[in-house]
Amino acid sequence: xxxxxxxxxxxxxxxxxxDLEQVLGVVGWELEVRDTTDHSIHYLRTETKLDTSNIxxxxxxxxxxxxxxxxxxxxxxxxGKEAMxxxxxxxxxxxxxxxxxxxxxxxxxxxxxxCPDGTGMPSPEPGAT
Amino acid sequence: MANLQATTVAGDLSGASxxxxxxxxxxxxxILSHCICDGSQISDCLGTGHPWLHVRTPLPTTxxxxxxxxxxxxxxxxxxxxxxxCFHDFRAIVxxxxxxxxxxGSQVRINRSGAGGLMTPASSxxxxxxxxxxxxxxxxxxxxxKISCCCTGYLWVRWWTNAGKRADYSWATFHSDSQTQxx
Numbered sequence: 001x002x003x004x005x006x007x008x009x010x011x012x013x014x015x016x017x018x019d020l021e022q023v024l025g026v027v028g029w030e031l032e033v034r035d036t037t038d039h040s041i042h043y044l045r046t047e048t049k050l051d052t053s054n055i056x057x058x059x060x061x062x063x064x065x066x067x068x069x070x071x072x073x074x075x076x077x078x079x080g081k082e083a084m085x086x087x088x089x090x091x092x093x094x095x096x097x098x099x100x101x102x103x104x105x106x107x108x109x110x111x112x113x114x115c116p117d118g119t120g121m122p123s124p125e126p127g128a129t
Numbered sequence: 130m131a132n133l134q135a136t137t138v139a140g141d142l143s144g145a146s147x148x149x150x151x152x153x154x155x156x157x158x159x160i161l162s163h164c165i166c167d168g169s170q171i172s173d174c175l176g177t178g179h180p181w182l183h184v185r186t187p188l189p190t191t192x193x194x195x196x197x198x199x200x201x202x203x204x205x206x207x208x209x210x211x212x213x214x215c216f217h218d219f220r221a222i223v224x225x226x227x228x229x230x231x232x233x234g235s236q237v238r239i240n241r242s243g244a245g246g247l248m249t250p251a252s253s254x255x256x257x258x259x260x261x262x263x264x265x266x267x268x269x270x271x272x273x274x275k276i277s278c279c280c281t282g283y284l285w286v287r288w289w290t291n292a293g294k295r296a297d298y299s300w301a302t303f304h305s306d307s308q309t310q311x312x
Contacts (some may be wrong), residue, residue, distance in 0.1 A: 007162065030162065032162060038301065039185075039301040039302060039303040040299035040300065040301045041161070041299065041300050041301055041302060042299060043162075045160075074285070092299055094295075095187075095298065095299045096264060096298060096299050097264075099213070099299055106295060
C-alpha cells in the first residue's frame with residue numbers, strides 16, 4: 001500500500017493586488033509517498049503558481065482565514081492531486097528498479113576492484129581490535 | 130522557432146530525491162520529513178514503545194561499490210517534536226575493510242554521541258550496514274532517537290565522500306523499539 005502526505009512548505013503573495021490585500025500567488029509544497037511494504041520513501045518538492053488574474057472580490061478569502069485544506073485544494077486544481085501522486089509513486093518505483101539503459105552514476109572502478117596491498121597500512125590494521 | 134537540442138552541465142547534479150556521483154565533493158542535503166502518520170497506528174512519528182527512527186540511505190557499503198578503505202563521512206542534522214526535545218547533530222565516518230569487506234561496525238567514529246548538554250534524551254546515533262540487500266546491495270543505515278509525539282520533525286542528511294557514491298535505490302525510514310540493526 002502507498003501512503004501519501006501533502007505538506008505546504010511555504011507561501012508567497014502580493015501585499016496588494018488590485019483592491020485586494022494579501023493575495024496568495026505561489027505555494028511551495030512537498031508530497032511524500034511511502035510504500036508500506038518495505039517502508040521506502042520518496043519526495044516530490046516543487047511550487048505551484050496560482051492564477052491571480054481574475055479574482056472575484058465577492059468570493060475572496062481573507063489571508064488569515066485561509067486553511068491548509070483550502071490552499072492544497074487550489075494547488076490540486078492546478079496540478080491534479082491524483083496525477084502528482086501517480087508521478088511520485090512512479091518515481092519511487094523507478095528508483096528501486098532503475099532502467100538499465102538509463103544514464104546513472106558509477107563508482108570509481110579502481111576503488112571497487114579490491115584490494116589495496118596494504119602497503120603503508122598501520123599495524124595492526126584498522127579495525128583489528 | 131529555436132528548439133533546445135542538448136545541454137551540457139559541468140559539475141555535479143542533484144535531484145530532488147537522490148544524489149548523483151560526485152566523487153570527492155559533498156552531496157546536497159537530503160531532507161527527510163519523518164512524521165508521516167497512518168491514523169493512530171504507531172508510525173515513524175508516534176514513538177511510544179518504538180523510540181528509534183531507523184533510516185536506510187541509498188548509499189552502497191561494499192568494496193565493490195568503492196567503500197573499501199575509502200571512508201565516507203555521513204552527516205546528520207535534525208530534530209523531532211515542536212520543541213525539538215530530540216535534536217540530532219553528528220558526523221560519522223564509515224568504512225569497510227579493504228581486505229575482506231568487513232564492516233567497521235565497532236569502530237564507526239561519531240563525533241557526537243548526543244549525550245549531555247540540552248540533548249535530553251540523547252540523540253544516541255547508531256550507524257550500521259544493512260543486514261539485507263536492497264537492490265542487490267547492502268546499504269548504509271543509521272538510527273536516532275525520537276519522541277512519542279505525532280508532530281513535526283525533519284532530518285537533513287548528506288555525505289562527504291572520496292570514493293564515489295551511487296544512488297540506485299530508495300531511502301526508507303521505520304520505527305523500532307531497538308537502537309540496533311533494523312534493516
